[in-house]
Amino acid sequence: MLTSIDRVMIYAVLCIISFSTIMLTSHHPTGLFAMGGLLAAIVGLWVELSNKTELKQQKKQP
Numbered sequence: 705m706l707t708s709i710d711r712v713m714i715y716a717v718l719c720i721i722s723f724s725t726i727m728l729t730s731h732h733p734t735g736l737f738a739m740g741g742l743l744a745a746i747v748g749l750w751v752e753l754s755n756k757t758e759l760k761q762q763k764k765q766p
Contacts, residue, residue, distance in 0.1 A: 712752045719745035 706714075722741035729738070 708752055708755065712749065715745045715748040715752065719749065 718741060722738045722745055725738040726742065
């Protein structure tokens with residue numbers, strides 16, 4: 705099972721990949737999928753980071 709720190713890292717990598725795809729492609733229809741991926745990554749990061757108590761608890765455990 706993934707911890708919240710693992711999920712934050714996955715969302716951050718998805719955000720970087722989506723942003724890079726948007727910057728490297730011109731106005732193709734695939735840009736819409738990249739925008740959707742970027743939006744999903746931003747929402748996922750916001751949800752994960754809004755629950756800071758779970759992140760703090762997981763950092764304290766060895």
